[in-house]
Amino acid sequence: MKVGVIGGGQLGRMLALAAAPLGIRCLCLDPARDAPVSGLCEHIVAAYDDADGLDRLARGVGAVTYEFENVPVASARALAARVPVLPPPAALEAAQDRLLEKNLAQRLGIPTPAYRAVDDRRSLDAAVAAIGLPAVLKTRRLGYDGKGQAVLRGAGDVEVAWAALGGAPLILEGFVAFARELSVLGVRGKDGATAFYPLVENHHREGILRLSRAPAPGLTPALQEEAEAYCRAMLAELDYVGVLALELFETGGRLVFNEMAPRVHNSGHWSIEGAETSQFENHIRAVAGLPLGSTAPRGHAAMVNLIGTLPEPAAVLAVPGAHLHLYDKSPRPGRKLGHVTLRGDDAQAVERGLERLREQI
Numbered sequence: 521m522k523v524g525v526i527g528g529g530q531l532g533r534m535l536a537l538a539a540a541p542l543g544i545r546c547l548c549l550d551p552a553r554d555a556p557v558s559g560l561c562e563h564i565v566a567a568y569d570d571a572d573g574l575d576r577l578a579r580g581v582g583a584v585t586y587e588f589e590n591v592p593v594a595s596a597r598a599l600a601a602r603v604p605v606l607p608p609p610a611a612l613e614a615a616q617d618r619l620l621e622k623n624l625a626q627r628l629g630i631p632t633p634a635y636r637a638v639d640d641r642r643s644l645d646a647a648v649a650a651i652g653l654p655a656v657l658k659t660r661r662l663g664y665d666g667k668g669q670a671v672l673r674g675a676g677d678v679e680v681a682w683a684a685l686g687g688a689p690l691i692l693e694g695f696v697a698f699a700r701e702l703s704v705l706g707v708r709g710k711d712g713a714t715a716f717y718p719l720v721e722n723h724h725r726e727g728i729l730r731l732s733r734a735p736a737p738g739l740t741p742a743l744q745e746e747a748e749a750y751c752r753a754m755l756a757e758l759d760y761v762g763v764l765a766l767e768l769f770e771t772g773g774r775l776v777f778n779e780m781a782p783r784v785h786n787s788g789h790w791s792i793e794g795a796e797t798s799q800f801e802n803h804i805r806a807v808a809g810l811p812l813g814s815t816a817p818r819g820h821a822a823m824v825n826l827i828g829t830l831p832e833p834a835a836v837l838a839v840p841g842a843h844l845h846l847y848d849k850s851p852r853p854g855r856k857l858g859h860v861t862l863r864g865d866d867a868q869a870v871e872r873g874l875e876r877l878r879e880q881i
Protein backbone atom coordinates (compact mmCIF):
# COMPACT_ATOMS: atom_id res chain seq x y z
CA MET A 521 0.00 0.00 0.00
CA LYS A 522 1.04 3.57 -0.55
CA VAL A 523 0.00 6.48 1.69
CA GLY A 524 -0.10 10.03 0.36
CA VAL A 525 1.20 12.73 2.66
CA ILE A 526 0.43 16.40 2.11
CA GLY A 527 3.55 18.18 3.30
CA GLY A 528 7.12 16.99 3.14
CA GLY A 529 8.70 18.45 6.26
CA GLN A 530 10.25 16.59 9.18
CA LEU A 531 6.90 15.11 10.19
CA GLY A 532 6.43 13.68 6.71
CA ARG A 533 9.96 12.39 6.83
CA MET A 534 9.41 10.59 10.13
CA LEU A 535 6.08 9.21 8.86
CA ALA A 536 7.86 7.78 5.81
CA LEU A 537 10.59 6.29 8.01
CA ALA A 538 7.95 4.62 10.24
CA ALA A 539 5.93 3.35 7.27
CA ALA A 540 8.83 1.58 5.56
CA PRO A 541 9.15 -1.42 7.92
CA LEU A 542 5.39 -2.01 7.58
CA GLY A 543 5.86 -2.39 3.84
CA ILE A 544 4.07 0.91 3.28
CA ARG A 545 5.54 3.58 1.06
CA CYS A 546 4.74 7.26 1.25
CA LEU A 547 4.17 9.67 -1.62
CA CYS A 548 4.58 13.24 -0.36
CA LEU A 549 3.31 16.46 -1.91
CA ASP A 550 5.42 19.52 -1.12
CA PRO A 551 6.29 22.58 -3.22
CA ALA A 552 9.91 22.62 -2.03
CA ARG A 553 12.23 20.54 -4.18
CA ASP A 554 14.63 20.16 -1.24
CA ALA A 555 11.90 19.30 1.31
CA PRO A 556 13.11 17.02 4.15
CA VAL A 557 11.35 14.04 2.50
CA SER A 558 13.21 14.46 -0.79
CA GLY A 559 15.52 11.54 -1.43
CA LEU A 560 13.70 9.52 1.23
CA CYS A 561 10.40 8.85 -0.49
CA GLU A 562 8.61 9.71 -3.70
CA HIS A 563 7.90 13.40 -3.80
CA ILE A 564 5.52 15.40 -5.97
CA VAL A 565 6.89 18.93 -6.27
CA ALA A 566 3.74 21.06 -6.51
CA ALA A 567 1.76 23.64 -4.58
CA TYR A 568 -0.85 22.40 -2.09
CA ASP A 569 -3.64 23.69 -4.30
CA ASP A 570 -2.17 22.58 -7.62
CA ALA A 571 -4.82 20.53 -9.44
CA ASP A 572 -2.29 18.41 -11.32
CA GLY A 573 -0.24 17.71 -8.20
CA LEU A 574 -3.37 16.73 -6.24
CA ASP A 575 -4.50 14.53 -9.11
CA ARG A 576 -1.16 12.70 -9.19
CA LEU A 577 -1.37 12.22 -5.42
CA ALA A 578 -4.93 10.83 -5.56
CA ARG A 579 -4.09 8.46 -8.40
CA GLY A 580 -1.04 7.03 -6.70
CA VAL A 581 -2.22 6.12 -3.18
CA GLY A 582 -4.78 4.17 -1.12
CA ALA A 583 -5.24 6.92 1.48
CA VAL A 584 -4.06 10.48 2.03
CA THR A 585 -2.94 12.08 5.27
CA TYR A 586 -1.26 15.40 6.06
CA GLU A 587 1.58 16.54 8.26
CA PHE A 588 0.68 20.21 8.87
CA GLU A 589 -2.62 21.84 9.68
CA ASN A 590 -2.59 24.67 7.18
CA VAL A 591 -3.32 22.38 4.24
CA PRO A 592 -6.02 24.13 2.15
CA VAL A 593 -9.32 22.58 3.23
CA ALA A 594 -10.53 22.78 -0.39
CA SER A 595 -7.61 20.53 -1.45
CA ALA A 596 -8.39 18.03 1.32
CA ARG A 597 -12.07 17.96 0.36
CA ALA A 598 -11.30 17.57 -3.36
CA LEU A 599 -9.01 14.63 -2.56
CA ALA A 600 -11.59 13.13 -0.16
CA ALA A 601 -14.03 12.77 -3.08
CA ARG A 602 -11.56 10.35 -4.65
CA VAL A 603 -9.61 8.66 -1.88
CA PRO A 604 -9.95 8.47 1.93
CA VAL A 605 -8.43 11.56 3.56
CA LEU A 606 -7.50 10.84 7.18
CA PRO A 607 -7.84 12.52 9.64
CA PRO A 608 -11.10 13.74 8.07
CA PRO A 609 -11.06 17.24 6.51
CA ALA A 610 -13.50 18.42 9.22
CA ALA A 611 -10.69 18.02 11.77
CA LEU A 612 -8.43 20.12 9.59
CA GLU A 613 -11.09 22.80 9.27
CA ALA A 614 -11.67 23.00 13.03
CA ALA A 615 -7.95 23.10 13.84
CA GLN A 616 -7.29 25.94 11.37
CA ASP A 617 -9.44 28.40 13.26
CA ARG A 618 -8.84 29.12 16.94
CA LEU A 619 -12.45 30.22 17.36
CA LEU A 620 -13.93 27.06 15.80
CA GLU A 621 -11.65 24.79 17.80
CA LYS A 622 -12.51 26.49 21.08
CA ASN A 623 -16.24 26.34 20.23
CA LEU A 624 -15.80 22.64 19.53
CA ALA A 625 -13.96 22.07 22.82
CA GLN A 626 -16.68 23.92 24.74
CA ARG A 627 -19.40 21.87 23.07
CA LEU A 628 -17.62 18.71 24.23
CA GLY A 629 -17.28 19.96 27.81
CA ILE A 630 -13.51 20.49 27.53
CA PRO A 631 -12.55 23.53 29.65
CA THR A 632 -11.04 26.44 27.70
CA PRO A 633 -9.83 29.89 28.74
CA ALA A 634 -12.55 32.55 28.53
CA TYR A 635 -12.58 33.77 24.91
CA ARG A 636 -14.34 36.15 22.55
CA ALA A 637 -14.18 36.65 18.79
CA VAL A 638 -12.67 40.01 17.85
CA ASP A 639 -13.54 41.43 14.44
CA ASP A 640 -13.00 45.16 14.91
CA ARG A 641 -11.68 47.67 17.39
CA ARG A 642 -15.03 47.96 19.18
CA SER A 643 -15.35 44.23 19.70
CA LEU A 644 -11.78 44.21 21.06
CA ASP A 645 -12.74 46.77 23.72
CA ALA A 646 -15.88 44.75 24.51
CA ALA A 647 -13.83 41.54 24.78
CA VAL A 648 -11.26 43.20 27.07
CA ALA A 649 -14.10 44.48 29.26
CA ALA A 650 -15.68 41.01 29.41
CA ILE A 651 -12.53 38.94 29.92
CA GLY A 652 -10.32 41.40 31.78
CA LEU A 653 -6.53 41.67 31.64
CA PRO A 654 -4.11 40.04 31.30
CA ALA A 655 -5.35 38.43 28.12
CA VAL A 656 -3.87 37.09 24.89
CA LEU A 657 -4.91 38.43 21.48
CA LYS A 658 -4.36 35.94 18.68
CA THR A 659 -5.09 35.71 14.98
CA ARG A 660 -7.79 33.09 14.44
CA ARG A 661 -5.95 31.52 11.55
CA LEU A 662 -2.37 30.74 10.47
CA GLY A 663 -0.76 31.29 13.86
CA TYR A 664 1.95 28.86 14.91
CA ASP A 665 4.97 28.75 17.20
CA GLY A 666 3.73 31.86 19.02
CA LYS A 667 3.44 33.93 15.84
CA GLY A 668 0.38 36.15 15.38
CA GLN A 669 -0.27 36.78 19.05
CA ALA A 670 0.27 39.40 21.72
CA VAL A 671 -0.12 39.40 25.49
CA LEU A 672 -2.14 42.35 26.82
CA ARG A 673 -1.06 43.13 30.38
CA GLY A 674 -2.27 46.70 30.76
CA ALA A 675 -4.70 49.03 29.01
CA GLY A 676 -1.78 50.56 27.06
CA ASP A 677 -1.09 47.23 25.36
CA VAL A 678 -4.50 47.12 23.70
CA GLU A 679 -3.72 49.76 21.08
CA VAL A 680 -0.26 48.32 20.36
CA ALA A 681 -1.64 44.80 19.91
CA TRP A 682 -4.45 46.10 17.71
CA ALA A 683 -1.94 47.96 15.53
CA ALA A 684 0.08 44.76 15.12
CA LEU A 685 -2.73 42.25 14.59
CA GLY A 686 -5.89 44.21 13.66
CA GLY A 687 -7.22 43.55 10.17
CA ALA A 688 -7.30 39.77 10.43
CA PRO A 689 -10.06 37.94 12.33
CA LEU A 690 -8.88 37.63 15.95
CA ILE A 691 -9.71 35.93 19.21
CA LEU A 692 -9.10 37.31 22.70
CA GLU A 693 -8.40 34.71 25.37
CA GLY A 694 -8.11 35.08 29.11
CA PHE A 695 -4.49 34.67 30.24
CA VAL A 696 -4.07 31.32 31.96
CA ALA A 697 -1.55 31.53 34.81
CA PHE A 698 -0.61 27.93 34.17
CA ALA A 699 1.66 25.80 36.34
CA ARG A 700 2.96 24.08 33.22
CA GLU A 701 2.15 23.19 29.65
CA LEU A 702 1.23 19.61 28.79
CA SER A 703 0.07 17.75 25.74
CA VAL A 704 -1.76 14.51 25.20
CA LEU A 705 -1.53 12.48 22.00
CA GLY A 706 -4.26 10.04 21.16
CA VAL A 707 -4.70 7.76 18.18
CA ARG A 708 -7.90 6.30 16.76
CA GLY A 709 -8.06 3.46 14.27
CA LYS A 710 -10.55 2.91 11.45
CA ASP A 711 -12.39 0.44 13.70
CA GLY A 712 -12.83 3.12 16.39
CA ALA A 713 -10.18 1.65 18.71
CA THR A 714 -8.28 4.32 20.66
CA ALA A 715 -4.97 4.51 22.52
CA PHE A 716 -3.31 7.38 24.37
CA TYR A 717 0.28 8.26 25.12
CA PRO A 718 1.14 9.51 28.60
CA LEU A 719 0.83 13.26 29.15
CA VAL A 720 3.99 15.09 28.15
CA GLU A 721 5.41 18.21 29.82
CA ASN A 722 6.45 20.88 27.31
CA HIS A 723 8.76 23.87 27.64
CA HIS A 724 8.64 26.66 25.06
CA ARG A 725 10.89 29.64 24.46
CA GLU A 726 10.05 32.41 22.00
CA GLY A 727 6.93 30.43 21.15
CA ILE A 728 8.92 27.38 20.00
CA LEU A 729 8.94 24.00 21.73
CA ARG A 730 12.40 23.38 23.21
CA LEU A 731 12.05 20.43 25.58
CA SER A 732 9.49 17.70 26.29
CA ARG A 733 9.53 15.22 29.16
CA ALA A 734 7.54 12.00 28.89
CA PRO A 735 5.77 10.90 30.96
CA ALA A 736 5.26 14.36 32.49
CA PRO A 737 7.00 14.46 35.88
CA GLY A 738 4.62 13.77 38.76
CA LEU A 739 1.90 12.56 36.41
CA THR A 740 -1.07 11.22 38.37
CA PRO A 741 -3.61 8.70 37.08
CA ALA A 742 -6.35 11.31 37.64
CA LEU A 743 -4.65 13.87 35.38
CA GLN A 744 -3.97 11.25 32.72
CA GLU A 745 -7.62 10.15 32.83
CA GLU A 746 -8.79 13.74 32.48
CA ALA A 747 -6.56 14.25 29.43
CA GLU A 748 -7.68 10.98 27.85
CA ALA A 749 -11.35 11.84 28.40
CA TYR A 750 -10.92 15.14 26.53
CA CYS A 751 -8.92 13.57 23.73
CA ARG A 752 -11.35 10.64 23.42
CA ALA A 753 -14.31 13.03 23.16
CA MET A 754 -12.59 14.98 20.40
CA LEU A 755 -11.60 11.81 18.49
CA ALA A 756 -15.16 10.47 18.64
CA GLU A 757 -16.79 13.79 17.69
CA LEU A 758 -14.66 14.12 14.56
CA ASP A 759 -14.90 10.40 13.62
CA TYR A 760 -11.16 10.75 13.65
CA VAL A 761 -8.56 8.36 12.23
CA GLY A 762 -4.88 8.93 13.05
CA VAL A 763 -2.95 10.79 15.73
CA LEU A 764 -4.47 13.86 17.39
CA ALA A 765 -2.56 16.18 19.75
CA LEU A 766 -4.21 18.38 22.35
CA GLU A 767 -2.09 21.15 23.86
CA LEU A 768 -3.18 21.82 27.42
CA PHE A 769 -2.41 24.07 30.36
CA GLU A 770 -2.26 22.60 33.84
CA THR A 771 -3.63 24.99 36.41
CA GLY A 772 -4.90 24.24 39.90
CA GLY A 773 -4.37 20.53 39.24
CA ARG A 774 -6.79 20.58 36.29
CA LEU A 775 -6.41 20.84 32.52
CA VAL A 776 -7.44 23.69 30.23
CA PHE A 777 -7.53 23.27 26.45
CA ASN A 778 -5.22 25.54 24.45
CA GLU A 779 -5.25 24.11 20.93
CA MET A 780 -5.26 20.95 18.91
CA ALA A 781 -3.19 19.63 16.05
CA PRO A 782 -4.79 17.03 13.75
CA ARG A 783 -1.50 15.32 13.01
CA VAL A 784 1.61 13.85 14.52
CA HIS A 785 3.12 16.41 16.86
CA ASN A 786 6.52 17.68 17.97
CA SER A 787 5.70 16.77 21.59
CA GLY A 788 5.39 13.13 20.49
CA HIS A 789 8.85 12.73 18.94
CA TRP A 790 10.10 11.06 22.15
CA SER A 791 7.85 8.10 21.31
CA ILE A 792 10.20 6.89 18.54
CA GLU A 793 12.53 5.44 21.16
CA GLY A 794 10.46 6.06 24.29
CA ALA A 795 7.26 4.15 23.55
CA GLU A 796 6.36 0.65 22.49
CA THR A 797 4.94 2.07 19.23
CA SER A 798 5.88 5.54 18.01
CA GLN A 799 3.31 8.20 17.16
CA PHE A 800 4.47 7.98 13.54
CA GLU A 801 3.97 4.23 13.30
CA ASN A 802 0.58 4.46 15.00
CA HIS A 803 -0.52 7.23 12.65
CA ILE A 804 0.45 5.12 9.62
CA ARG A 805 -1.20 2.05 11.14
CA ALA A 806 -4.43 3.99 11.69
CA VAL A 807 -4.50 5.56 8.23
CA ALA A 808 -3.72 2.19 6.60
CA GLY A 809 -6.52 0.47 8.54
CA LEU A 810 -4.11 -1.69 10.56
CA PRO A 811 -4.42 -2.53 14.29
CA LEU A 812 -2.96 0.11 16.59
CA GLY A 813 0.19 -0.61 18.57
CA SER A 814 0.73 -0.18 22.30
CA THR A 815 1.35 3.40 23.42
CA ALA A 816 3.02 2.28 26.66
CA PRO A 817 6.20 4.20 27.49
CA ARG A 818 9.51 2.37 27.66
CA GLY A 819 10.87 3.94 30.80
CA HIS A 820 11.31 7.71 30.64
CA ALA A 821 12.28 10.07 27.85
CA ALA A 822 13.12 13.67 27.14
CA MET A 823 13.21 15.32 23.73
CA VAL A 824 15.29 18.39 22.94
CA ASN A 825 14.65 20.30 19.72
CA LEU A 826 17.69 21.42 17.73
CA ILE A 827 16.79 24.92 16.60
CA GLY A 828 18.75 27.28 14.34
CA THR A 829 22.15 25.58 14.58
CA LEU A 830 23.30 21.98 14.74
CA PRO A 831 25.61 20.43 17.31
CA GLU A 832 28.43 18.07 16.40
CA PRO A 833 26.69 14.67 15.95
CA ALA A 834 29.52 12.85 17.73
CA ALA A 835 29.10 15.08 20.79
CA VAL A 836 25.41 14.24 21.00
CA LEU A 837 25.91 10.55 20.42
CA ALA A 838 28.56 10.40 23.16
CA VAL A 839 25.79 11.02 25.70
CA PRO A 840 24.46 7.69 27.04
CA GLY A 841 20.84 7.16 26.03
CA ALA A 842 20.90 9.90 23.38
CA HIS A 843 19.35 9.37 19.94
CA LEU A 844 19.92 11.91 17.18
CA HIS A 845 17.37 12.80 14.49
CA LEU A 846 18.40 15.24 11.78
CA TYR A 847 15.86 16.54 9.28
CA ASP A 848 18.20 17.36 6.38
CA LYS A 849 17.32 21.07 6.54
CA SER A 850 19.75 23.95 6.06
CA PRO A 851 20.34 25.97 9.24
CA ARG A 852 18.40 29.19 9.69
CA PRO A 853 17.59 31.08 12.92
CA GLY A 854 14.46 29.70 14.59
CA ARG A 855 14.26 26.70 12.24
CA LYS A 856 13.70 23.20 13.66
CA LEU A 857 16.64 21.24 12.26
CA GLY A 858 16.44 18.07 14.29
CA HIS A 859 15.89 16.67 17.75
CA VAL A 860 17.61 14.54 20.34
CA THR A 861 15.74 12.00 22.43
CA LEU A 862 17.18 10.75 25.69
CA ARG A 863 15.72 7.51 26.91
CA GLY A 864 16.39 5.90 30.26
CA ASP A 865 14.91 3.38 32.64
CA ASP A 866 14.12 6.06 35.20
CA ALA A 867 13.62 9.82 35.25
CA GLN A 868 16.96 10.41 37.03
CA ALA A 869 18.91 8.74 34.24
CA VAL A 870 17.16 10.96 31.71
CA GLU A 871 17.90 14.10 33.75
CA ARG A 872 21.56 13.09 33.95
CA GLY A 873 21.54 12.65 30.19
CA LEU A 874 20.01 16.12 29.75
CA GLU A 875 22.80 17.60 31.90
CA ARG A 876 25.42 15.87 29.77
CA LEU A 877 23.68 17.02 26.60
CA ARG A 878 23.62 20.64 27.82
CA GLU A 879 27.39 20.42 28.43
CA GLN A 880 27.93 19.00 24.96
CA ILE A 881 25.83 21.35 22.85
Ligand code: AMP
Nearest residue numbers: 633656664665666693694695696724779
Ligand atom coordinates in the same frame (compact mmCIF):
# COMPACT_ATOMS: atom_id res chain seq x y z
P1 AMP B 1 -0.35 28.89 20.95
O1 AMP B 1 0.19 29.23 19.60
O2 AMP B 1 -1.80 29.21 21.11
O3 AMP B 1 -0.02 27.50 21.39
O4 AMP B 1 0.43 29.84 21.98
C1 AMP B 1 1.84 29.81 22.12
C2 AMP B 1 2.23 29.90 23.57
O5 AMP B 1 1.69 31.11 24.17
C3 AMP B 1 1.65 28.76 24.42
O6 AMP B 1 2.47 27.64 24.34
C4 AMP B 1 1.66 29.42 25.80
O7 AMP B 1 2.93 29.40 26.36
C5 AMP B 1 1.28 30.85 25.49
N1 AMP B 1 -0.19 31.05 25.58
C6 AMP B 1 -1.08 30.86 24.58
N2 AMP B 1 -2.33 31.11 24.99
C7 AMP B 1 -2.25 31.46 26.28
C8 AMP B 1 -3.21 31.83 27.28
N3 AMP B 1 -4.52 31.92 27.00
N4 AMP B 1 -2.74 32.09 28.53
C9 AMP B 1 -1.44 32.03 28.82
N5 AMP B 1 -0.48 31.70 27.93
C10 AMP B 1 -0.87 31.42 26.67
